[in-house]
Amino acid sequence: MKKSPSIFNDVIGPIMRGPSSSHTAASWRIAKMCLEMLQEPLKKAVIDFDENGAWAPNYREQGTTLGIDGGLLGLDMTDHLMKQTERVAAERDISIAYEVNSFKTNHVNTVRLNLTGINGKNIIALAASLGGGAFEIQELNGFEVSIRGDYYELLIFTNEETYNLDDIKLVLPEIKSLNKSSCDGGVLMNVKLTKNISKKAWTLLKGNIAFSEVVMLKPVLPIIAGNEKEVPFKTIDSLVEYSINQDYDLGKLGLIYEQSLSGLSINEVNDIMVEHVDIINNSIKMGLQGTVYKDRILHQQSHLIDKAIKSGKILNNSIVNEIIKNVSAIMESKSAMEVVVANPTAGSCGAVGGVLKAVADELKSSKEELIQAYFAAGLVGVYFANGPGFSAEEHGCQVECGASAGMAAAGIVQLFRGTAKQAIDAASMAIQNMIGLVCDPIADRVEAPCLGKNVSAAVNALSSATMVTSGFNALIPLDEVITTVSNVSSQMPTCVKCTGKGGLAITKTACNIKAELSKQLR
Numbered sequence: 001m002k003k004s005p006s007i008f009n010d011v012i013g014p015i016m017r018g019p020s021s022s023h024t025a026a027s028w029r030i031a032k033m034c035l036e037m038l039q040e041p042l043k044k045a046v047i048d049f050d051e052n053g054a055w056a057p058n059y060r061e062q063g064t065t066l067g068i069d070g071g072l073l074g075l076d077m078t079d080h081l082m083k084q085t086e087r088v089a090a091e092r093d094i095s096i097a098y099e100v101n102s103f104k105t106n107h108v109n110t111v112r113l114n115l116t117g118i119n120g121k122n123i124i125a126l127a128a129s130l131g132g133g134a135f136e137i138q139e140l141n142g143f144e145v146s147i148r149g150d151y152y153e154l155l156i157f158t159n160e161e162t163y164n165l166d167d168i169k170l171v172l173p174e175i176k177s178l179n180k181s182s183c184d185g186g187v188l189m190n191v192k193l194t195k196n197i198s199k200k201a202w203t204l205l206k207g208n209i210a211f212s213e214v215v216m217l218k219p220v221l222p223i224i225a226g227n228e229k230e231v232p233f234k235t236i237d238s239l240v241e242y243s244i245n246q247d248y249d250l251g252k253l254g255l256i257y258e259q260s261l262s263g264l265s266i267n268e269v270n271d272i273m274v275e276h277v278d279i280i281n282n283s284i285k286m287g288l289q290g291t292v293y294k295d296r297i298l299h300q301q302s303h304l305i306d307k308a309i310k311s312g313k314i315l316n317n318s319i320v321n322e323i324i325k326n327v328s329a330i331m332e333s334k335s336a337m338e339v340v341v342a343n344p345t346a347g348s349c350g351a352v353g354g355v356l357k358a359v360a361d362e363l364k365s366s367k368e369e370l371i372q373a374y375f376a377a378g379l380v381g382v383y384f385a386n387g388p389g390f391s392a393e394e395h396g397c398q399v400e401c402g403a404s405a406g407m408a409a410a411g412i413v414q415l416f417r418g419t420a421k422q423a424i425d426a427a428s429m430a431i432q433n434m435i436g437l438v439c440d441p442i443a444d445r446v447e448a449p450c451l452g453k454n455v456s457a458a459v460n461a462l463s464s465a466t467m468v469t470s471g472f473n474a475l476i477p478l479d480e481v482i483t484t485v486s487n488v489s490s491q492m493p494t495c496v497k498c499t500g501k502g503g504l505a506i507t508k509t510a511c512n513i514k515a516e517l518s519k520q521l522r
């Protein structure tokens, strides 16, 4: 593997409210970090998107404004006030405006933030959302940076172009990296650290007359980078070999992977997964109880399955019924702005949680077994994150529902008590079935055909896990399948990559639905 994604930073999570992890969660994280950079209370923000980027046509409908508003208002992503950010901004007399303009970017999901504080301080930041809530702040006041929210970031501004970097290393021996960027005669030194600096070091840096400003930013991701220990496997082949040598299943390997990567203890890593799974199961419960939200296309439907069973209209005792119920319930919680876990994205958050609960309930698996299934799913997601990643704007739905199908298939094999090799093969088979899947959300809402695709991903995961565990041959190894996803996406037109310009999104009915929703919101 080239780099090492984390299960909690990059695959299972963030814990969030809102329709889309790339639009809402990433933009919340970007805005939160930019607010910290401002170093004074916000008065005015002008946010713009490039006219040729993927966000320009749908940033409001897909929840980008919601994430940015929330981050700039200092709200936690799970705060119920996230449902009313415009009202909160008005009450606090903070102006947040959104525009579409033309500017240079290197990623389709780029946003520019121009923030002014109550004392007149101004910052301009350029950032990109990379899919599934991952992001990169790429530019700050003209200085090139690479801030992804996984480190403590120390920003030291100076006008001394020849400042000796070794002086900073003397004050901060625990530095993980130090990057220098120049712009208009000024210099920004960006120091990455795994923990906050001591009071003594902070006082020394703040008192250094060579520095015009010193700012410390806290990480926004759950797993802090820089504490990695060596993972005992890298490629998928070496993972399978290690699993055979150690007689470990994929769930155990997922736990070992995240423990090695985070530097946390096994118990700490396990506890984080328990928290995520509890939230997922709660979103199923909440969805089944019934959710209400004005601005959505599909209102509660998850209860219809039980009704249909009672009236004898559909098969009784079918696990597919439970899968549809659970997946729909998660998706309904998401579209009602309740707290969900992006898994691997918010748009595809229903499949893994919905099918793993259905299968675990059917098998009467223990909570511990369910947690292990999530580690198996998470590890498949890590290989995906290391390949194309989870940005539908770059690769279509094959990296959202396609990836979730593969993750869920591996989790189901884990619940079946299958081997790591079987789990990996089941993931391969499930993803193969979804290669080329387009992203064409109706009326720019992440609801339809997203719901149907999540259900299909979940049922596909179960059939793939069943086939492979029974001895069917997945034929193409998982690493080749993941590479194929990237290759196919380069052959797919932009109009079917979450732009609202192709696929079902431009059918007559979809256009009518969009027009009707706009009317209702006026």
Ligand code: SF4
Pocket: 347, 348, 392, 396, 397, 398, 400, 401, 438, 439, 440, 441, 446, 447, 448, 449, 450, 453, 498
């Ligand atoms: S179609 Fe797929 S990728 Fe596109 S918004 Fe819906 S779930 Fe996400």
